Amino acid sequence: MLDFEFYTPTRMIFGKDTQKQVGKIVKEYGFKKVLVHFGGASAKKSGLLDQVTDALKAEGIDYVMLGGVQANPTLAMAKEGIALCQREGVDLVLAVGGGSVIDSSKCIADGVGNPDTDVWNFFLGQGAPKKALPVGVILTLSASGSEMSASCVITNEEQGLKRGFNSVTHRPLFSILNPELTYTVSKFQTGCGTVDIMMHTLERYFGLGQDTPLTDRIAEGLLKTVIEAGRTADKEPENYEARASLMWAGSLSHNNLTGLGRNFFMQVHQLEHELSGMYPRIAHGAGLSALWPSWARYVCDGNVNRFAQYAVNVWNLDMNFEDPMKTALAGIQATEDFFKSIGMPTSLKELDVEPEKIEEMAVKCTNYGKRTLPGIKVLGKAEMMEVYQLALQAGN
Amino acid sequence: MLDFEFYTPTRMIFGKDTQKQVGKIVKEYGFKKVLVHFGGASAKKSGLLDQVTDALKAEGIDYVMLGGVQANPTLAMAKEGIALCQREGVDLVLAVGGGSVIDSSKCIADGVGNPDTDVWNFFLGQGAPKKALPVGVILTLSASGSEMSASCVITNEEQGLKRGFNSVTHRPLFSILNPELTYTVSKFQTGCGTVDIMMHTLERYFGLGQDTPLTDRIAEGLLKTVIEAGRTADKEPENYEARASLMWAGSLSHNNLTGLGRNFFMQVHQLEHELSGMYPRIAHGAGLSALWPSWARYVCDGNVNRFAQYAVNVWNLDMNFEDPMKTALAGIQATEDFFKSIGMPTSLKELDVEPEKIEEMAVKCTNYGKRTLPGIKVLGKAEMMEVYQLALQAGN
Numbered sequence: 001m002l003d004f005e006f007y008t009p010t011r012m013i014f015g016k017d018t019q020k021q022v023g024k025i026v027k028e029y030g031f032k033k034v035l036v037h038f039g040g041a042s043a044k045k046s047g048l049l050d051q052v053t054d055a056l057k058a059e060g061i062d063y064v065m066l067g068g069v070q071a072n073p074t075l076a077m078a079k080e081g082i083a084l085c086q087r088e089g090v091d092l093v094l095a096v097g098g099g100s101v102i103d104s105s106k107c108i109a110d111g112v113g114n115p116d117t118d119v120w121n122f123f124l125g126q127g128a129p130k131k132a133l134p135v136g137v138i139l140t141l142s143a144s145g146s147e148m149s150a151s152c153v154i155t156n157e158e159q160g161l162k163r164g165f166n167s168v169t170h171r172p173l174f175s176i177l178n179p180e181l182t183y184t185v186s187k188f189q190t191g192c193g194t195v196d197i198m199m200h201t202l203e204r205y206f207g208l209g210q211d212t213p214l215t216d217r218i219a220e221g222l223l224k225t226v227i228e229a230g231r232t233a234d235k236e237p238e239n240y241e242a243r244a245s246l247m248w249a250g251s252l253s254h255n256n257l258t259g260l261g262r263n264f265f266m267q268v269h270q271l272e273h274e275l276s277g278m279y280p281r282i283a284h285g286a287g288l289s290a291l292w293p294s295w296a297r298y299v300c301d302g303n304v305n306r307f308a309q310y311a312v313n314v315w316n317l318d319m320n321f322e323d324p325m326k327t328a329l330a331g332i333q334a335t336e337d338f339f340k341s342i343g344m345p346t347s348l349k350e351l352d353v354e355p356e357k358i359e360e361m362a363v364k365c366t367n368y369g370k371r372t373l374p375g376i377k378v379l380g381k382a383e384m385m386e387v388y389q390l391a392l393q394a395g396n
Numbered sequence: 397m398l399d400f401e402f403y404t405p406t407r408m409i410f411g412k413d414t415q416k417q418v419g420k421i422v423k424e425y426g427f428k429k430v431l432v433h434f435g436g437a438s439a440k441k442s443g444l445l446d447q448v449t450d451a452l453k454a455e456g457i458d459y460v461m462l463g464g465v466q467a468n469p470t471l472a473m474a475k476e477g478i479a480l481c482q483r484e485g486v487d488l489v490l491a492v493g494g495g496s497v498i499d500s501s502k503c504i505a506d507g508v509g510n511p512d513t514d515v516w517n518f519f520l521g522q523g524a525p526k527k528a529l530p531v532g533v534i535l536t537l538s539a540s541g542s543e544m545s546a547s548c549v550i551t552n553e554e555q556g557l558k559r560g561f562n563s564v565t566h567r568p569l570f571s572i573l574n575p576e577l578t579y580t581v582s583k584f585q586t587g588c589g590t591v592d593i594m595m596h597t598l599e600r601y602f603g604l605g606q607d608t609p610l611t612d613r614i615a616e617g618l619l620k621t622v623i624e625a626g627r628t629a630d631k632e633p634e635n636y637e638a639r640a641s642l643m644w645a646g647s648l649s650h651n652n653l654t655g656l657g658r659n660f661f662m663q664v665h666q667l668e669h670e671l672s673g674m675y676p677r678i679a680h681g682a683g684l685s686a687l688w689p690s691w692a693r694y695v696c697d698g699n700v701n702r703f704a705q706y707a708v709n710v711w712n713l714d715m716n717f718e719d720p721m722k723t724a725l726a727g728i729q730a731t732e733d734f735f736k737s738i739g740m741p742t743s744l745k746e747l748d749v750e751p752e753k754i755e756e757m758a759v760k761c762t763n764y765g766k767r768t769l770p771g772i773k774v775l776g777k778a779e780m781m782e783v784y785q786l787a788l789q790a791g792n
Contacts, residue, residue, distance in 0.1 A: 001640045003411025008404055014656075015399025211637040213624065214645055217617025225610040241607040244397045248656070249610055260410075260644070 001211050001261035008255045010148045011174040014248065016240075018178045019048065019138050022094070023055035025174060026136065031092040034063040034136075035085055037105045038096040039070065043140065046184060052096055052138060064088050069097065072280065073104035075120055075156045082111035082119065085133065094136045095172075099144025102137055106152040106170035109133040113169060123154055123163040132169035138176045141185060142246040143193035143285065145200055145254025147175040162277055177251070179243035187234060191342040192285025194230030194246065198223055199268060199288045200253040206299070206306065206376060207264025219258040220313040222249050227314070227338055234342045267375045268295050271387060274361040275353070282351055289344035290351055293336040294391035297329070298383075302376040304328050347394035358388040397607050397657035404651045406544045407570040410644065412636075414574045415444065415534050418490070419451035421570060422532065427488040430459040430532075431481055433501045434492040435466065439536065442580060448492055448534060460484050465493065468676065469500035471516055471552045478507035478515065481529065490532045491568075495540025498533055502548040502566035505529040509565065519550055519559040528565035534572045537581060538642040539589035539681065541596055541650025543571040558673055573647070575639035583630060587738040588681025590626035590642065594619055595664060595684045596649040602695075602702065602772060603660025615654040616709040618645050623710070623734055630738045663771045664691050667783060670757040671749070678747055685740035686747055689732040690786035693725070694779075698772040700724050743790035754784040 013021065026034060034056060036049070043049045044067075056063050066081050085093070085108060093112075095105035111119035113132035121127055137147045146152070150171045153164035185193070205219045229245035236242065252258065272287040300307050308324040311317040311331025320326045336346045345351055362384035366372065373379040379387070409417065422430060432448060439445045440463075452459050462477050481489070481504060489508075491501035507515035509528035517523055533543045542548070546567045549560035581589070601615045625641035632638065648654065668683040696703050704720040707713040707727025716722045732742045741747055758780035762768065769775040775783070 001637060001644075003414070004408075006408040006410065007406075009407075010403075011405075012400075012402040014402065018399065211640075214618060214621040214641055214648070217621055218614050221613025221617050222610060225613055228609065241397060244607075244657075245610055248397075252610070261640075 002209055002263060004260045006256060006260055007168065008148060010172045012148065012177060012251060013174060014177045016178060016180060018176045019051055019181065020055055022052055022136070022138060022176060023057070023059035023061060025176070026056065026061055026092060026094070027059040029092075029134075029173070031134070032062060033088060033090050033092070034061060035081065035088075035090045035093045035108070036063050036065045036096060037069065037081060037093055037101055037108065038065070038067045039098070039101050040068070042184065043067075043096055048096065048138070048140070048181065052094070064090065069101045069104045071100050071283070072155045072162065072276075073100040073107070075107070075154050078104050078107035078111060078119065078154060081105075081108035085112045086115070090133065092134050092136055094138065096138045096140065098139065098141025099146040102135070102144070102146040102172070103152045103154060105135050105137075106132075106146070107154050109135050109170045110152075110167065120156060122167070123156070123165055125165065129167050129169045132167070134173040135170055136174050136176075137172045138181075139247065140181045141189065141193060142182055142243070142250040143196040145197070145250050147172055147177070148251040148255045151254070162273060175251070177247050179240055179247045182243050182247060183238045185237070187237070187343060188283075190233050190237070191230070191289075191344045192283045193250065194226060194233070194342060195285040195289040195339060195344055197226050197246065197250045197253045199292065201258040202292070203266045203268060204259030204262060204264045205310065206296075206303075207259065207262045208375065209262030212261040215258060215260045215262060216309075216313075222253060222258055223314045225249055226253075230342055231338075265373055265375050267373050267379055268292050270365055270373055271295065271361075271384060274365045275348075277364070278357055278361055279351070279353065286345050286351065289339045290346060290348050291387070291391050293332055293339070293346050294394050295387050296332045296335070298387050298390055299375065299377040300328050300332065301325070306376070307331055348388065348392040349395065353392060355392060358385055358392070361388060398605055398659060400656045402652060402656055403564070404544060406568045408544065408573060408647065409570060410573045412574060412576060414572045415447055415577065416451055418448055418532070418534060418572060419453070419455035419457060421572070422452065422457055422488060422490070423455040425488070425530075425569070427530070428458060429484060429486050430457060430488045430490050431477065431484075431486045431504070432459050432461045432490050432492060433465065433477060433497055433504065434461070434463045435494070435497050436464070438580065439463075439492055444492065444534075444536070444577065448490070460486065465497045465500045467496050467679070468551045468558065468672075469496040469503070471503070471550050474500050474503035474507060474515065474550060477501075477504035481508045482511070486529065488530050488532055490534065492534045492536065494535070494537025495542040498531070498540070498542040498568070499548045499550060501531050501533075502528075502542075503550050505531045505566045506548075506563065516552060518563070519552070519561055521561065525563050525565045528563070530569040531566055532570050532572075533568045534577075535643065536577045537585065537589060538578055538639070538646040539592040541593070541646050543568055543573070544647040544651045547650070558669060571647070573643050575636055575643045578639050578643065579634045581633070583633070583739060584679075586629050586633070587626070587740045588679045589646065590622060590629070590738060591681040591685045591735060591740055593622050593642065593646045593649045595688065597654040598688070599662045599664060600655030600658055600660045601706065602692075602699075603655065603658045604771065605658030608657040611654060611656045611658060612705075618649060618654055619710045621645055626738055627734075661769055661771050663769050663775055664688050666761055666769055667691065667780060670761045671744075673760070674753055674757055675747070675749065682741050682747065685735045686742060686744050687783070687787050689728055689735070689742050690790050691783050692728045692731070694783050694786055695771065695773040696724050696728065697721070702772070703727055744784065744788040745791065749788060751788060754781055754788070757784060
């Protein structure tokens with residue numbers, strides 16, 4: 001087990017109707033003026049925004065609103081939020097939405113907390129925020145884990161760059177999780193969320209390290225739960241227990257509980273970022289789903305026993321002691337079959353990725369030759385191209 | 397899944413030699429004067445106290461020391477600590493020890509934070525602390541989970557009362573966990589810790605609730621890990637990985653992660669508190685070990701499937717679908733055999749408990765007829781006596 005720090009100070013408030021408590025919770029902390037930050041029309045149409053503002057009004061808490069956050073939240077939108085908060089004297093950013101809205105809120109919080117710095121600098125690794133406005137969350141999508149994490153990813157459209165960084169300053173103070181709010185999430189977005197949650201744990205599980213039995217058992221248990229709940233939510237969108245399992249797993253999957261004592265490098269996430277960077281129409285979860293089986297088959301012989309452990313402990317497959325590789329590959333196949341069963345793509349062909357773009361994606365993923373990605377197999381440009389190529393040919 | 401709140405703001409710093417970072421960590425927070433609170437001679441003899449004070453000195457941090465905390469930490473000792481902190485202007489209580497030292501430190505922190513209230517009132521449920529001095533921890537024993545929990549148990553020797561309460565005010569700000577510091581813990585105390593850690597999860601696992609698959613998988617994974625690590629640590633006290641698994645499991649086992657979405661009532665803990673209250677020579681872990689198998693056999697028919705799940709998922713036993721009770725009982729037997737294998741008692745007879753004391757313990761456990769304990773089976777005086785009686789006859 002490697003040394004680690006674990007710090008998850010976000011207060012998680014989980015259960016039915018919990019969004020209605022938001023006024024009381026905000027008042028308890030003593031905040032006076034809230035930025036209610038949200039995405040598109042669905043939060044309005046569902047009545048959720050009215051519930052939130054009613055709850056704030058009932059406690060006499062002032063608020064301003066800023067909607068319109070889209071997938072891949074932009075720096076421009078965050079800057080609009082920063083200016084609004086400064087103008088209005090906001091003391092809490094309340095994200096009502098999924099990962100995009102939460103990340104936009106985190107960026108706003110950092111911007112307001114550090115008025116003398118261009119907030120984009122933090123995403124370029126130039127300096128770190130010293131403080132930030134507190135962030136609260138009402139979660140409407142089980143996927144990113146941003147509601148309990150220190151991470152934040154923002155797209156600078158002018159520069160065509162998507163960048164992320166971690167900071168304790170913007171980790172949410174509290175997050176309100178009502179699984180019922182995800183009943184209306186589409187089949188496709190539910191599938192994307194299921195894949196994203198699994199991937200946050202799989203990237204850690206297939207990182208480097210040993211002697212992490214507790215972390216392994218937690219990771220395997222989370223994966224088993226998400227597989228079952230993902231299947232159920234796909235068929236029964238209003239199944240509370242399935243939605244609840246996905247939502248809680250989403251938070252635990254990216255707060256690092258499932259990676260403690262191990263090293264990990266998020267290879268598949270990095271490969272996917274270039275993919276959806278090149279093709280903004282590709283949803284993050286769909287990109288991960290299309291890449292993972294090919295990535296896994298490519299790196300598998302670097303740690304056959306680890307993939308066999310995954311097959312046995314997550315998929316309940318029998319261990320082939322004579323030929324562990326068979327077990328390892330069966331676990332990857334089971335994952336691929338599951339992704340397909342919930343309507344997720346498992347090849348880049350399904351996503352209409354053009355073969356001639358592969359080299360460009362690989363070049364970008366090496367940051368123009370400046371890095372390789374460590375892991376079970378180290379990925380440089382050539383290896384990345386092979387993974388993309390395999391993912392393009394998959395299913396043929 | 398029942399609604400829940402989950403809040404674990406303690407910063408956990410885990411790994412080799414981490415105690416040497418304590419000066420830097422304390423300085424980072426800006427504390428000026430530390431109470432170094434500890435137990436007996438072992439912290440001195442091992443050189444740990446010197447390491448701690450050297451690390452503080454190296455950062456120019458002033459400190460005072462108060463040692464002598466014993467198992468079942470007393471109100472008198474805590475009051476001495478409160479007076480010392482007030483006199484010396486202490487702004488951080490640093491617990492160097494196990495659960496007893498941590499709980500004593502929490503009580504001191506509450507006392508200093510609320511100078512107008514007798515701190516014992518909080519333990520009697522009369523009022524709650526408004527604030528507290530921050531508490532830091534350097535852990536030397538894997539057992540209580542107090543290093544990441546809001547709970548605190550103190551004994552008022554004058555009144556012959558042992559009482560506990562939970563408060564976010566005294567939850568540790570940071571905890572430093574170096575598994576190497578537990579190499580010198582005796583076989584018996586290691587066994588007691590192993591049982592205590594398991595019990596914190598078992599009490600939750602055998603509480604009331606359903607549809608908690610993620611919580612269940614985490615609980616089962618923790619139990620499997622602790623069983624294996626407990627076995628190894630019993631044979632190889634200086635096995636880092638086993639000590640590390642026990643230490644991390646100890647923290648996760650009582651921060652509520654393994655009980656989220658369920659109701660639980662700590663029946664075995666309540667029964668044990670009367671036992672070690674009556675016989676202070678009985679260690680908490682030994683009392684739990686002596687009671688649990690009998691408690692489990694007594695309540696088992698109230699939820700046979702849950703006990704069968706435990707047998708299959710924790711002990712890898714085959715499910716007897718024709719007679720699930722056989723599987724359930726086999727799981728209890730496996731637990732009992734494990735306790736024995738690490739030198740822990742599994743009957744009250746081994747602990748020289750007198751049969752004539754049973755009624756008195758049961759009466760006290762009902763708080764003199766004022767309560768019953770909810771659970772798989774509701775325990776009133778008569779039922780408690782039956783459990784004690786079974787535990788007395790066990791192994792005959």
